[in-house]
Amino acid sequence: MSKLEKSINRDLILRENLALQRTILANQTTFLSFLRTSMYFLVAGLSIKNLLQVEGSIYYQVLFYSISVAILIFGTVNYLRHKRKIEESKIHVGNYKLEYEKEG
Numbered sequence: 001m002s003k004l005e006k007s008i009n010r011d012l013i014l015r016e017n018l019a020l021q022r023t024i025l026a027n028q029t030t031f032l033s034f035l036r037t038s039m040y041f042l043v044a045g046l047s048i049k050n051l052l053q054v055e056g057s058i059y060y061q062v063l064f065y066s067i068s069v070a071i072l073i074f075g076t077v078n079y080l081r082h083k084r085k086i087e088e089s090k091i092h093v094g095n096y097k098l099e100y101e102k103e104g
Helices: 003-051 057-103
Strands: none
Touching: 003 057
16 A cells, blocks of 8 residues: 555545544533523523513513523534534544554
8 A cells, every 4th residue: 555545545535533622522512502591591581570661571581591491402402412423423434544544
């Protein structure tokens, strides 16, 4: 096997590992976005009573709290589901790595 083919395999391993790292960071960023949005609704629920003098403001508070919890749960489930898929996809990088180590 020529040096060019070995460097291509090495480049594939590096490129795929970097792609996995970017995907992991994107997943974490998405989770933090869900967390931030959930906190916005929580703060809105906490402050609605003081900002608006509306009858039944407790209903709005409960609505905002419910939305906040729903977003947090959805974001957590989404994060964990994608994290599992990312872990499963690491196997494919290993195939290139095993081939390279056999030849090297």
